[in-house]
Each structure stands twice: as C-alpha cells, then as structure tokens.
Amino acid sequence: MDYTVLVGGEAGQGMDTFANLLEKILKRAGFHVFSKSDYMSRVRGGHNFIQIRFSNKPIYAHTEKVDIVFALNEETVEQHLTRLKENGIVITDEGIGKDKDLFHLPLLKTAKALRNSRVYTTIGLGAILKYYGLPLKTGEEVIREGFNEKLYKININALRAGYGMVDSEYSLPTLEDKHILINGNQAVGLGAIAAGCKFYCGYPMTPSTGVLNYIAAHANEMGIAVDQVEDEVAALNMALGASYAGVRAMTGSSGGGFALMVEALSLAGIIEVPVVVINVQRPGPATGFPTRTEQADLRFMIHAGHGEFPRMVIALRDPEDAFYQTARAFNIAEKYQIPVLLMSDQYLADSTTTREPFDFSKIKIERRISGEEGVLDQEYKRYKFTEDGISPRILPGKIPGQVVLVDSDEHDEWGNITESDEIRIKMVNKRMKKFEGLKEEVEEPWLLGDEKPENLIISWGSTYGPVREAVEKLLEEGISIGALVFGDIWPLPTKKLMEMSKFAKRIIDVEQNATAQLDSLIREELLIKSTDKILKYDGRPFSGDELYTRLKEVL
Template identity: 75%
Template sequence: MDFTILVGGAAGQGMDTFANILEKVLKRNGFHIFRHGDYMSRVRGGHNFLQVRFSDKPISTYRQKSDIIFALNEETVDLHENDLNENGIIILDEEISKEKNLIHLPLNKTAKGLGNVRVSSTIGLGFILKYFGLPKDEAIKIIKEEFNEKISEVNLRALDEGYDLTDTKYKLETKEDKSILINGNNAVALGAIAAGCKYYCGYPMTPSTGVLNYMSLKSEEMGIVIDQVEDEVAALNMALGASYAGVRAMTGSSGGGIALMAEAFSLAGIIETPVVVINVQRPGPATGLPTRTEQADLRFMIHLGHGEFPKMVISLRNGEDAFYQTARAFNLAEKYQIPVILLSDQELSESTVTYSPFDFEKISINRYISGEEAIVEGERYKRYKFTEDGVSPRIIPGKIENQVVLVDSDEHDEYGNITESAEVRTKMVDKRARKFESLKKEVQEPWLIGEEEPEHLIVAWGSLYGAVKEAVEALNLEGVSIGALVFGDIWPFPTEKLGKMYKNVKNLIAVEQNSTAQLDSLIREELLIKCNHKILKYDGRAFSGEEIYSRLKEEVL
C-alpha cells in the first residue's frame, strides 16, 4: 500500500495547515510518511504544492505521480493533471474547472454556510479520510490540539461535512503508532540540544531558519541562550565568543550567509576554538532560488576560509542521520578544537518524515576540557602548547586562578602572544596540521545500499540517500546488479570502502544535485578514480527515486 496526496494552490490558501493535519492523522494511524514541498519565494500568489506520501512500509523519498490531487485553484489542475496515477482522482471546488470531468465539491459554498470560508480545506480533509476509510478520531484530536475552541468547533463541523460527501473506496488497515514525525531542520536542532548545545545564534535565511526557530522554541525549557543577530558576520563571531567562554555553541545559515562567515572560519582555525555550523544549501550564486534545493556547496565548504587549517565537513543523509551526526559534530569539534560544518539542503531540511524514535542513550557528551593538570607549576598556561597530535590543553577562562586564556587572530606563540618569528610560525602551522592527520582516523565510511559486489556502483552524498535507496532497491528487484555508496563524512574524505569496491565495477556513476559533479571531482582527487557516468540535476528541484531509476535505465543500463 503506497499512496500520494497532492494539495496545490497559491501562497496563502492554507496548504500548510491542511498538510500538517493530514500527515499527523496518517502518522497516528500507523502509516509511514514522507512530505515533500515545492513553493515559490513569495508571501502571496504563485503556484505552490505539497505532497504527502504514506505507506504501510518505510519510505524515503517522494513520488512523482499522485493518487489524489486536491486543487485549490485552476492552475493546480492545469499543472498536475498529467501527474495523476491511472486510478487517481482530482477533487476541487465546484466553481473551478467546470468544463472538466473532475470531482467537484461544494467546498466554498459549504464553508460559507459554516460561517468561515477558511475551513474549505478541512472539508477536503474530511472527504479524503472517508475516501480511504479512515476514522475521524485522530483528526478530531489534532484539530482540538491545533486551534482554540472557537476555531476548532467550526473546523470539526467542516470535517463532518466533508466526510459525508463521498463513499469509501479503500478500507485501509490502521496500526499502532510507534514513530516520530520530524523534518531535517528540527532533527539537527534536536541533535544539538541532545549534545548539550547552550548557545545558538543566527540571522534568518531560508531554508536554514527552521533550526533557529526550533532552538528558540526549546530555549527556555532546555536552558539555551538564543540570539537573532544583525548579520551572519556577527553570528559566527558570537558563536566563537560563546565557545571561548566555555559553552557548546552553534550557528547556521545558507550559502550566502555562510559566505559572510568565511573570515570568521579562519579565525576559528587560528584560535583553535570549537564550533559547529550548519549550512542548509539552496541554489546559488547570490540569492539564486531561495526556496529550492541543490548540492553545490561541497567544494565551497572544504575550502571555506583563507589560509590552511583543519576542519571537518559532514553531509546529512536523512533526519535520523541529522540527529546523530549533529551530536557527533560537537564531540569532534571539541576533541580537535576545530570548526565542524554540517551540510544539509532545502529538501532534507523541510521534508517531514517518520522515523523510529531517536535513542538519546546513544548520545555521549565528551567536552575534552582540561583542568589544573594543564598547568605546569610555576609557569603560565600555554593555550597553544606544542603537542604530538597538535591538540593543546584547553581550559575555560576564569576557572583556574591566576591563569589567562589568550586568543588572537594574529599568529602567536604557545602562550597566545603575537609573534612574527619564522620558526614559531612554521611550528604552529605544522601543529594545526597534525590535528587533521588524527581527524582522518575518525571518518566514517559511506552507507552501502544494494549489492556488496555490484556490476554498477552509484556514488552520492547527503540527502540523495533516500531517492538513491528507492532507485537501487527497485533495480535489484529486477535482477540488476547495482549498489550505491552514499557519503556522510566528506572531509576528511573516507577512501577505504570505495577503494575496495570500485576495482570490480563496470560502471561508476555519480548522482549529484549540482552541475559540476563535485563529489566525482573529490573522488578523482583523493583516489584517482573517475566516474564514467554522471547523473546530475540542478534545476532547484529534488531528485525522486523514480527519476534516478529512469535516468539509470536510459543513460547507463
């Protein structure tokens, strides 16, 4: 059982509210959910749509065809009627597309009769629940949870009206709800909270703002200081200040905002202060497509900041991965006293998906803070002490009497005092570089999908995991010998698994959402391996599993 419901219309017509209630109802009835959105960068007007896919089996991407299209305007019919499954239906108000043989419902007329034209979408919700043979119980509970008493009452009447407008076509079997429903941004924020993050700052920038919003929502309950700052230049500098003072700190933005942070990244490198930064990618350059998705910042993140200093880059593959990797990022940042960059994108950040509940017991908080043992009796504290692995003892300012923690953006000696000594400069560069050698031992190999010794091997990264997974599994069912490696850790780059597998493959295929195959170029650089096929997409829309499946069939197999 696998269905997709699409609701489309103009911004401001209540699609989000409809989809929010629908996905919660389906989730509470025990179904697996994947919600995908497509919206324009405007407050009113334009064409937007949301798809809620639900199944009795785990799902990891959206479907291109829909079983029900709930059209809030005529444009939705025109744009999506060809994307309807063979037995699918289009429901809409009786005043829209009158000349077409669709299921016209008295949505607006009934809503006006109820005294609130805004409840027309709730009438549609009632119709859909009855169509699939689902009870109203959970919808009633959710409406009461979401709205005040007055608004709930009219919406409940609207739900009843819609429920009476149709007969049941499918009698779906409900199950016990054992999942959580969360999007990528909220999963990142939850991972940061679990890791003990106590300071988050940022400037709102789509599609990263959801992290700031969720952290703010939980700030009082969890004792987190939140700053909405004046710009992204301030954001990273303030996060570094909080980290210097001794708390776990994080900031985030999208491409343009991350670009403004570039100088402060170098500051993090030279003062060796840990910080976690989330880049939720969107298409550039410049403003680009603010509400769309892309994977074009991989190279940018690896080389972010002037000068040479170690950093780590981790791409997030789904919401569950986002939770655990965000927590891991804080430990790595503090262990090696480096900036750790998390790479997400619009599709992952805003798609709502069901997962098994996250296990907070798996999260460990390792601060790597030194105490008085870092001080040699009779000596000043050496913040940048030369060590074998390049990691110097880190103490918190004000915690040890008569000891000062010096930091400066100029090159410095072991104490943190400014120097222009050629010898000290060379030793400091080498000291920082040694941390990267240790960091290489921390990298995690990519996730394997499909066959372990395939004839055809896909390489992908980040949020493409879900779409690649469904494409590979469909081809495996057809007897195609194919597998995929989907990378999470990007820098340092993990080479072991790919280095072993590629030797026996006929086709090495890069699947990426950028125009230059950036992962492919990194593989060539690190392993001297070149992909002989590239399946790329960079129109701002996310790959679906079906699209990857079709392009593999057309271009490779």
Template identity: 40%
Template sequence: MRHPIRKTAHSVIINDIEVLFGGQAGDGSLTTGDLIATVFKRMGLELYTFKDFPSRIRGGHTNYVIRAGEHRHYGLADFVDAMVAFDVECVQKHITEMRPGGFVIFDNSSDVLTEALRRPDVFFYEIPLAKIAKEELGLELVRNTISLGVLAALIGMDPEIVRKLVTAQYARKGDKVVSQNVAAIEAGERCVRECFTRESGYGLRARPDGDRLLMMGNDAIGYGSLVAGCRFMAGYPITPATDILEWMAKHAPAYGGIVVQAEDELAAINMVIGASYAGVRAMTATSGPGQALMTEAVGLAGVVETPIVVIECARAGPSTGMPTKTEQSNLNHIIFSGHGEIPKVVLAPETVEDSFYLTVDAFNLADRYQLPVFVLTEQALCQSKESVARLDLSAVKVDRGKLVRDGGVVFGEYKRFSFSQDGVSARVIPGVEGGMHLAAGSEHSEAGVITEDARNRERMMEKRMHKLEAMRAELPKPRVIGDPSASISFIAFGSNRGPISEAQDRLAARGIATRLLQLRTLWPFPEEEVRDFVSTASQVFVVENNYSGQLERLIRYVTGPLERMHSVRKYSGRPFRPIEIIDAVERIVRPSQTAMQAWAPQVAVR
C-alpha cells in the first residue's frame, strides 16, 4: 500500500545537506553515520561530522550529524535538512532543529508520531524499517542499512559507491553478513520507488574526490604526534580523549613506539615525565577530570625543565559533568592550575587539519624550551571528522632544542640548570658520557643541588619564567579571517572558527563586514596582537563555549573594561550554529532585526 503523499512544487537543493542520524546508543547508528559520511566524501563533497552520544555503552539517545557540500565548512549548519529517526525520542529532541522544507525518515514499526510532533513545513517518510528488516531479511539489526538505502534513493547517493562501502564495512564478518546488508540497501531503495512519489527536495551530483582524507580530530593529533617523533605515550581512558590512546596503540609500535594504558592519570603523567627525562618524546591525552589529577606532576615537569606534551580534550564539567558533550570551560584550569608558578604553553587548534600541524609545533616547543605544552581541543573538534587535503609531511621539522646526545660535556663541570640568556639550559639524557646530574623537584641550584637560598630562588624563577618571553616570536600566531579592515570583530579559539567563519560570509552578504582573530596560542597570552586588534574595532564579539566568559576575561586583563566588547556564550554542551552568531551580532548592530526563527536555540549575549 502506498503511503500518503504531499505533493509540493519545490526546487531541488544540490550538494548541500545536513543529515542527522539518530537512535539509541549501541544500535549501530554511529557506524551507519560513518558510512554516510564516507559516501559523501567519495562523491567529492566536503565533510564535517559531529557525534552527540550519551555517556553509556547502550541505551540513551544518540545522534550523528553529517554535513556535506561543495564548500569547506568546519561546523554545523543552521538547521538539519534530513533526519533519520529510529524512534520517537529522536523526533522529540530534534524536530525544532529541522529546516523548513526538510524531511524525516521515521521508523514506524512500533512508534507512532502524534500530531503534536509534526511540523507542516517538514515532510515525513514513515517506513517500518525494523519490520522490513525482520520479516524480509531475518535480522532486525540491518534496519540501519535499510535506512541508508532509503536516504540514498531520496537524495541521489551513488549506488555503486554505497554498495562498495557497505561490502567493505562488513567483509570481515563473512559473505552472509555482506549479502544481508547489500539486500538491506536494495530493500530501502525499493521502498522509496514503490511507496513514495514525492521527491525529497535534495540531490547530489558527484565531483572528483581528489587526493583528500576523511579524518577525525583525535586521529590527526595522534598522526601529528607520531610524525613529530613521539615514541612513548601513557594514558588512562577518558572521553573524549581515548581515541588518541587507541590510535597510538594501533600505529606507534610499528615505528618503535611504546603505548601504556596506566592504572590512572597520576601514573600516566609520571611515566611521561620519566620517558622524556630518558630522552624520548613523550605525551599523554586526557580531559578535565584527568587533568586535575595530573596537576602536581605537571609542576614537577616545569621545575625539572622536562619537555612533555599533554593533549587536553575538553568536555562539559564540572566533576564528571557531561562526559560526551563539548565545552571550552577548561581554559582557566589549564593556564592557572598548580601550586607555584611554572612556564607552560597552551595551543588551540582550529580545525582537524590544524590539529595535526599544531601537535607537531607542541613537541618542538616543548623540546626547545624544556617545559609542558598543552594542546587544548574540545569534543566538537577532537571527535568530529572533516575532509582535509593530504597532509604535507615535508613541512614537518623535528627540533630537539638543546638536547645533548653525543657527549661533549664534562662531569663536575656540566650544570643541567645553568643560567642562560633565553632561560634554556643544555639538556643531557642518562647515559651520555660526562652528563651525570641531579634533577630535584625541590628548588635547586644550577647543578641540581637542593637549596633554599633566597637569591638562587629569585634567579631560578626568573630563568624559568623568562622562557615565556623568549619564545614569543616562535609561537603559533593568531589568524585574521575575513575583511582585515572591518571594524566589527570576533575573537575566538578552537572549533568556533567554523560557525564564525560561515556567519562572517553571510553577514557580508547582508552588508556587515567582519573580521575574526582566531587565537591559536592561548598561553602565553598574545597580548600585543589582541590589543592591536581590539584597538581598531567598533564592536568586539568574544565567542566561547562556557558560562563565565573565560576567554573574554583574559582579553579584558589586556584591554581593560570596554563597553564595545560583547560576550557570546553557549554552554548547553552543543556547538554553535552559524545563525546563533549572526543573531548575536544583529542584536547589537541591527537591534530592530532578528536573524533567528522563534523555535531556534538561543545563546547568551552579554
């Protein structure tokens, strides 16, 4: 029997779609989401994906958003174009995010949509996916693959690419499983042909795939670490950083690397310090709760001037918080935590591609200045995927700084912590002839001998902290994106580069020119660049994912109070959409206008 049809005259949107694939954790939704993303990539489209899943293995709403288009976007669109909903809960949670004219593929095998959940400007393809899977294919689990076939038919995915990818995905499970899933694709396509005449309003046209990768932020960090020469990693599993530990465990041993899952974060960070002291480039990866446990040991690395790299994949806190949601509320913690003062560096990548290159920078800075370097990313970036150009390995340079590996030092004369103009001393690793020395966690002399002498203390503090000034010219610089002469300005870090950049393009089309200062080094804070940028701005919007405006407060330390500075904050655990930023700007610049629909999510503008 044919389903009811709503015939509407409409144009077709080509190569521009955001798909939300939602169900319950553990039901295979994320695997199918990856398949959809890979199909889009093989068809030559640019990709961004976002995972929103609960902090448990099975049960609880999960969704995977895949955005595809002809232009690179580093974040979500304003609205969802197509929703694949396996239950009513998915519709309940996301129906307000749907674009007018979009569509929903809904599994009505056991659930019924009430009129209260429907929107007149969204079309529903109601299909008993689970029933078809069970009755026609004998396995309810393949309803995900049936839905892929439905979606593919509705928007014009290349059927050959779909079948090749499904075959590759399930090949290791045997011919029977492959055949079931290929049959599931065909069942979905057949359902669209036989049951619906209304077109979706969206279409795809294949473009050259080119020499591109589909890469997750955490994988880019792992790859950057390996290419930078990291050969030791210790960590303890914690969302959203665990992917890095798993990536390194899979790939590092082939290049002589060692990866250890420690008993806890305290053990992990101390193992990293020990490995680095022995001369190996070493790292750990964690999130807020793990970082809290590592704080004292980070201080040890600072005082014994041992280079380490800590990847901080931020999530929503405090305490356990929302482990699988995104947030930028760890900035103060990373910069200011610790008893006593040490020099440290905090870098913040803006895209998946930048995550690779900035991780390489982190290892070089750690070695050159013999201190802890943090790479601060967040769940919306580190667990998201983007299509990226093939990474340029020829651009990677490994700089071990003042590391002495071939002797040339004399025992008794060599001073591990000797005073120097840039604050950095020659570093000898164990086993180098003539390089035996002390490395005390207590305050010490040039030779490493523990002392509480007042003048020595002053000189040692000045020596270590001077590194922050000596390195400024070598730190990753902020990027100015947009119209450099514009007076309406944004300042941000991390994944917010994506929605801001898109908002800038659309504001420009409305006659509002803007520029963005994208900070890639957060500490030592780029005071001069920020001061210069703000001095020529008529309005400054500081965009960040936290409640208290941590980045804005750092900026105000530099600029002082400014009436023209506005804080745009979102702390729901979800990333910004461009329309939220456009709305924040127009509330100030054009207060009589509003960019958002009444049902769109709101953000705080202060």
C-alpha cells in the first residue's frame, strides 16, 4: 500500500496544522510517512500545498500522482485535478467546484455550526481518516496532545463531525509505531545539540530558519546560548568568538546569507578556530526563489573566502544523515581547527519523514583541547609548526600566565604579526598540511543498486531519496544500474567512483542545478566525465517518479 494526500489552498488557511496532525496520526498508526511542502514567499494568499505520502514500507521521496486532493479553494482543484490517480478523489467544500464531479462536503457550514470557521480543515481531516478506515481514537489522541484545553474540545468535535460525513473506502490495518517524525532542519539542530554545541547564532533566512528555531526551542533545557543577530556578517564572527573562548559554536543561513559570511570564513582559516556552518540552499542568484530548492552552491562552498585555507564540505542526504553528519562535523572542525561547511537545501530542510530513532550512543564528543602539555618550556605557541599542521590548542584564561593570540594578519608561531616571507611560506604550508589529513577522513559515497553496474548514476545531497526510489524501480525491470550518492564533497572521495567507473558503460549525472557542478568537480579531480546529465533547476525537487521517467529516456 502506498497513498498520498495533498492539501492545497492559500497561505493562512490552516494547511500546516492539518498536515502536522495527519503526519502524526499516520506515524502513530505505524505507517512510514514522507511529507513535502510547496509554498510561496507570501504570508497570505498565493497557492501553497503539502503532500503527505504514507505506506507500510519505507519511502524516501514524494510522488507525482496523488490519491486525495483536499482542496481549500478553487485554484487547488484547477492545479491538481489532473494529478489524481485513477481512483483518486477531490474532497472539498460544497461551495467549491460546483460544476465538477467532486466529493463535496458541508465543511464550512459545519464549522460555522461549531462556531469556529477555523476548524474547517479538522472536519476534512476527520473525513479523510474515515475514508481510509483509520481509528478516530488515534486522531483524538493527537489533537488532545497538540492543543490547549479550550481548542482541543472544539477540534475533537470537528474531527468527529468529519468522521461521520463519509463511509470507509478502505480498512487500513494499524501497525506498531517504531519511528520518530522529523525534518531536515530539526535533524541538523538535534545533531548539533547531541554534539555538545553551546552557542548558535544566526539571522532568519528561509529555508535555514528552522535550524535556529529548533535549537532556540531547546536552548534553556540544554544550556545553549542562542542569539538572533543583526546580520550574517555578525553571525559567523560571533560564532568564531565563542569558539575561540572554548565552546562548540555553529551558525547557519541560506546562500545569500552565507555570501555575507565569506570574509569571516577566511578569518576562520587564518586564525585556525573551529566552527560549523550550514548553508540550507535555495535558488539564486540574489533573492532568487526564496522558498524553493536547488543545489547550485556546491562550487561556491568549496571556494568561498579569499586566500587559500583548508575546509571540509559535507552534503546532507536525508534527516538521519543530517543528524549524524552534523555531529561528526564538530569533531572534524575541532580536530583540524578548521571551518566545516554543511550543505542542505529547502527540500531536505522542510520535508518531514519517519525514521528509526537515532542512536545517541554513536555520538562521540572529541574536544581535542590541550592542557599544560600544550605549553613547552613555559612558552605557548598557538601556531606551533607540527608535522600534520595541527598546533596545540589551549583555551584563553585556563592556564595561568599563557596568552592565546589570534590575528587576521599573517603571524608567527606565537601569533605575533609578521612581514617575513619565510614565515609566510611556512604558515601557508602548515595550514594546507591539514588537507592531507582531511583526505583520510572522507567517507565514500553511499552505494545503491548493483556493485558493478552498466549504468552508473552519480548524485549528491538530498537527491538521495528520489535516486533511491528510481533505482529500485529500474532494478525491478532487470536493468543493470547503480548509484553513488555523495555526502562528503570536499575533499572529494575517489575510491568507489574510480572502481565502479571501470565497469560502467554509461555514467549519468543527476543534480538540481544548471551547470552539473559535481560532474565538473569529478572531471577536474579524476578526469571522469559523465555520458549523460539529468539536471533540474526550476525550484522544485525531483520526485522518484520524475527521475525514473527521465532515466528511462537516456537508458
């Protein structure tokens, strides 16, 4: 079984609340859930919709066809009627689409009888639960937990009213609830908390704001200082100050905000202070599509900042990956005293899905702070030349008589400004030695499908879900196909790709940008060139269905 419910209307009509309740009810009934939001950059009006897909087996992306359209206005009917499956229905109020063969219900009339027109969507929720034969009790439990006493009573009455309006077309069995329900931004925030982050700051910018909101919501409980700063320039500089003082620090934004951070990023490079930064991508240039998705910042993240200094770039593939990789980023940042840059996007950030509970025992906090052993002969050299380029790091004020100097100018081992060309060469080489160590840290891309495929897909980040579903369909058809989905981007992992490219007759690059940025990076690093490219840059994510169709066109 595999069903999708789409709710659509104008901003402000209660779609988020409806989707949030339905997701929780389906998850509690033991189903796997994947929910995708499509919203405009408007507080009111416009056309927004949310798709909630559920199944009795794991699912990783949204679908093109839907089973139910819950239309809150005429525009939703017009835009999505053609997306219905053969036996799909449109549920709507009796005042909408009067000239069409729709499933009309007295939603507004019933809401007014309950003396609150805002429970309109809760009535529709009750009807949908009954349509699928899902227990009313589960819906009532979720509503009781989600509303205060005044609101939950009227919403339960609304749910019951909707439940009584229709007959059941299905009788779906409920299963054991074994999962958590989480989106990409929440997973990043949870990963940062698990890693011991004690300072997060940022300026709100869609679609990254959810990370700031999640950490702020748990700040008092977890002892984290959270600051909404005046701009992104301040954000990274403040995070660097917090890290210099001794706490794990992080900041985040979207592409335009990250662009404002690049001078401070170079500062992180020369003062060798660890920091984690996330870029939750959206389409640019400039304001671009503020509420849409894209993967167009890969090259920017690798090369951002003036001058040469090491950094690591990690693309997050799904919420589970986002949790573990965010925690890993803090350890790498502190080990090498560098910025570690995480890449997400609107699709991953806002999509809610069920996953196995994360294993917090896998998270190891490795601070790598030196004590008095970092001071030799009563003399602390913050930028001591070492074989691997990593100098002892002590915290300011922790060891009597020792000063921790940092400076944006080139400096000697003590941190004093220098004009020496000889020291300059040594310091550049010292910093770049870390890159050799980073090459040993990188994790190979995830492999999907055949280990020696004739057709090899390369992709990265949030394309993982659609790629996985497309590959599974093609394998069922007997097609020899495999995929490498990159998480670590820079330094570029090379072993699996070098090996698998020997057997592949066709290499297909799948990316959400116009210039095939991963493909060009692979060509630059390995001289391996794709034979075909499947690119998408309309601001909307690939679905597994769309990608399957486009792959069939090139196979």
